[in-house]
Amino acid sequence: xxxxxxxxxxxxxxxxxxxxxxxxxxxxxxxxxxxxxxxxxxxxxxxxxxxxxxxxxxxxxxxxxxxxxxxxxxxxxxxxxxxxxxxxxxxxxxxxxxxxxxxxxxxxxxxxxxxxxxxxxxxxxxxxxxxxxxxxxxxxxxxxxxxxxxxxxxxxxxxxxxxxxxxxxxxxxxxxxxxxxxxxxxxxxxxxxxxxxxxxxxxxxxxxxxxxxxxxxxxxxxxxxxxxxxxxxxxxxxxxxxxxxxxxxxxxxxxxxxxxxxxxxxxxxxxxxxxxxxxxxxxxxxxxxxxxxxxxxxxxxxxxxxxxxxxxxxxxxxxxxxxxxxxxxxxxxxxxxxxxxxxxxxxxxxxxxxxxxxxxxxxxxxxxxxxxxxxxxxxxxxxxxxxxxxxxxxxxxxxxxxxxxxxxxxxxxxxxxxxxxxxxxxxxxxxxxxxxxxxxxxxxxxxxxxxxxxxxxxxxxxxxxxxxxxxxxxxxxxxxxxxxxxxxxxxxxxxxxxxxxxxxxxxxxxxxxxxxxxxxxxxxxxxxxxxxxxxxxxxxxxxxxxxxxxxxxxxxxxxxxxxxxxxxxxxx
Numbered sequence: 001x002x003x004x005x006x007x008x009x010x011x012x013x014x015x016x017x018x019x020x021x022x023x024x025x026x027x028x029x030x031x032x033x034x035x036x037x038x039x040x041x042x043x044x045x046x047x048x049x050x051x052x053x054x055x056x057x058x059x060x061x062x063x064x065x066x067x068x069x070x071x072x073x074x075x076x077x078x079x080x081x082x083x084x085x086x087x088x089x090x091x092x093x094x095x096x097x098x099x100x101x102x103x104x105x106x107x108x109x110x111x112x113x114x115x116x117x118x119x120x121x122x123x124x125x126x127x128x129x130x131x132x133x134x135x136x137x138x139x140x141x142x143x144x145x146x147x148x149x150x151x152x153x154x155x156x157x158x159x160x161x162x163x164x165x166x167x168x169x170x171x172x173x174x175x176x177x178x179x180x181x182x183x184x185x186x187x188x189x190x191x192x193x194x195x196x197x198x199x200x201x202x203x204x205x206x207x208x209x210x211x212x213x214x215x216x217x218x219x220x221x222x223x224x225x226x227x228x229x230x231x232x233x234x235x236x237x238x239x240x241x242x243x244x245x246x247x248x249x250x251x252x253x254x255x256x257x258x259x260x261x262x263x264x265x266x267x268x269x270x271x272x273x274x275x276x277x278x279x280x281x282x283x284x285x286x287x288x289x290x291x292x293x294x295x296x297x298x299x300x301x302x303x304x305x306x307x308x309x310x311x312x313x314x315x316x317x318x319x320x321x322x323x324x325x326x327x328x329x330x331x332x333x334x335x336x337x338x339x340x341x342x343x344x345x346x347x348x349x350x351x352x353x354x355x356x357x358x359x360x361x362x363x364x365x366x367x368x369x370x371x372x373x374x375x376x377x378x379x380x381x382x383x384x385x386x387x388x389x390x391x392x393x394x395x396x397x398x399x400x401x402x403x404x405x406x407x408x409x410x411x412x413x414x415x416x417x418x419x420x421x422x423x424x425x426x427x428x429x430x431x432x433x434x435x436x437x438x439x440x441x442x443x444x445x446x447x448x449x450x451x452x453x454x455x456x457x458x459x460x461x462x463x464x465x466x467x468x469x470x471x472x473x474x475x476x477x478x479x480x481x482x483x484x485x486x487x488x489x490x491x492x493x494x495x496x497x498x499x500x501x502x503x504x505x506x507x508x509x510x511x512x513x514x515x516x517x518x519x520x521x522x523x524x525x526x527x528x529x530x531x532x533x534x535x536x537x538x539x540x541x542x543x544x545x546x547x548x549x550x551x552x553x554x555x556x557x558x559x560x561x562x563x564x565x566x567x568x569x570x571x572x
Contacts, residue, residue: 001170002168002169002171003171004167004169005133005137005167005169006133006163006164006165006166007130007132007133007136007162007163007164007165007166007167008032008033008034008037008102008163008164009033009037009133010136010137010140010169011140011156011158012033012035012037012041013140013169013171014136014138014141015034015068015070015140016038016043016174017137017141017171017172017173017174017175018141018145019068019174019175019176020038020067020070020144021044021045021062021067021068021069021095022044022045022046022058022059022062022068022069022070023038023045023046023069023070023072024049024072025048025052025055025071025072025073026049026051026052026054026055026411027048027437027443028073028076028102028440029074029104029110029441030074030104030108030109030158030159030160030163030164031072031073031074031101031158031163032440032443033163034072034100035048036452039452039453043174046452046453047452048437048443048445048452050410050411051077051379051410051411051412052073052078052080052081053083055071056071056073056081056088056099058071059071059099060084060088060091060097062095063093063096063097064091064093064182064189065095065179066095066179066180066181066182067095067179067180068095068096068097068144068177069095069096069097070098070099070140071097071098071099071100072099072101072102073099073100074101074103074110075101075103075104075110075115075116076111076114077101079114079119079378081099082119085099085119085123085125085153086122086123087191087196088125088153089125089152089153089203090191090196090199090200090202090203091189091199092153093147093148093151093152094182095148095177095179096143096145096146096147096148097147098140098143098144098154098155099125099153099154099155099156100140100155100158101155101158102157102158102159102160103115103116103157103160104159105159105160105161105280105306106160106304106305106306108160109160111359111376111378113280115281116155116157117157117281118283120157120257121257121287124204124206125152125153125154125257126150126154126155126255126258127154127156127255128142128143128146128154128155128157128219128254128255128256129156129157129234129235129253129255130156130162130235131162131234131236131252132165132167133162133167133169134167134169136156136169139156139219139254143156144177148180150209150210151206152206157256158235162235162236208258210258211258211260212262214255214259214260215261217255217260218254219254219255220252220254220260220263221251221252222249222251222267223249223251223252224249225248225249226248226271227249227270228271228273229249229271229272229273229316230250230251230268230271230273230275231245231248231249231250231316232250232251232253232264232268232277232288233251233253233276233277233278234253234254235256235279236279237278237279237307238252240277240308240309241277244309244310244316244317245312245316245317249271251263251264251267253284256284257283257287259284261288261291264288265291265293268288268293268295274295274296275295275296275316276288276296276297277297277307277316278301279305279306280304281303282298282303300316301315333364333367334364334367334369335364336508337508338508339508340432340434340479340480340507340508341434341503342370342479343479343480343485344365344403345362345365345372345373346370346482347485347489348365348372348401348430349370349371351486351490353372353401353489353493354374354399355373355400355401355402356381356382356383356385356386356389356400356401356403357373357374357382358380358381358403358405358413359376359378359405359408359439360404360405360407360432360439361439362432363376363439365403379411379412379413380404380409380412380413380416382403382404382413382416383402383404383417383419383420383429384416384419386401386402386420386427386428386429387416387419387420387423387425387427390427397425397426397428397496399493400428401427401428401429401489401492401493402416402427402428404429404431404432405431405432405434405437405439406432406434406436406445406447407436407437407445407447409431409462410445410460413429414465414469417429417466417471421469421470421471422470424497425498426497427499428489428492428493428495428500428501429501430489430500430501430503431466431501431502433462433502433503433504433505434506434507434510435504435510436448436506438507438509442509446458446459447459447460447462462502463502466500471498471499472497472498473492473498473499473500474499474500474502475488475491475492475499475500475502476501476502476504477501477502477503477504478503478504479503480505488501
């Protein structure tokens, strides 16, 4: 059966068909949907981890124990996971371990434009790169076989266009692979110096073997066309090349690290002009030229941004296509109407404070009309930057704050707060607690009290966490109460110590969000339309509400707000 799937959904389907048992991730556009989709499968244990480093460590542990495992993240998330990543290259795997990484050319939803292939070269980890949803599924399945055959983690690299574009996918049944037997092996898995020195030579030999074998891999293929022009490409760029240069010969690479050099050399010799077309860094071009193969590349194409068929046609053939742009009004991104963060940024702007910001939807506090953010670097950096402000300027703490979201605080802000207390910094930290991971589409995190499958779990108390690391001054306010919020921030700024203000109010869009498997509280039982309509969320004889918008229209719970006023945050 064929089905139209997003690239992310196709990766998830491929993992499920390959018999994956464990999936871990921290949400990050454009990779989020992979793990969200896997959470729908009962055969797969899925989790939102506190950050990408933890997610990969969970994946390594599951692989070590013998289970096929997939860990998903965006390109900047791979930076967070690099510590375990580089050593996992040395230890190898037991069950197959695939790391799905989504790059973001043209920086649609990221703080930098980064090329995962360069990280893979440094880590000595193989990379597969699909061009459409069918390949996303097929390459994911292939990646698990690849991982186990060569005893290595494998990176599946996708880009925004592949992740968020739809194409037809042939669905197949799941193949249960079971769990590989675990055998204790200190030389393989314990990376102390004596073992690591030996494993480094093993890794180098492994990469050479893969490079040689890759010449015959089915994912690398030559499509014969004109001998006047040959294009070497991979991933989404292949689609642009096919449209722009239909008569050209093409070497389509599925393994973009290590490379099949004999195949590349054969192809280059078969055409009069050989060009490497690749987005972002000249990874393929550099490696190919290093092997003495003559090609063109970044002398034609830009180093930054996405490609298009139009760009390739212009750069290769010199054919300029005039496109008349329609006069569409600009719609710059802004915080949503009713967003609880608006009150905080209004106060920060009013007080004319220096605001050290962080990664999340609240980064939009930097743009008009609020215009209240001075710097954004990476997840969790706001607190560290505020410490730096304080240490560089004795009066900085009186007119500067760090702003960080609840999910981001858990991801990588807690260590910064520990540093602030430990090193006697004078900083004010504002935690914007909107009860969700808002920027990537309302994913749960440890402070929501719900797992990826909306199962009830321990709800991390952010106020208690702050006090536990030594913060004495912790205040929780409703950011809708502007007077109380302003007073709390002013009071914190006057203190010569670490202060935390938690601005706690659910994201306004949570009332529109559809959820699975909530238990109905007393406030909702007066309606009971969910029971009358045969709600499928009634589990173990308990009443529930449904995510299915086609049901429960009588009470309106499927829209997130029932007619009796019980919002999602109260339906627990």
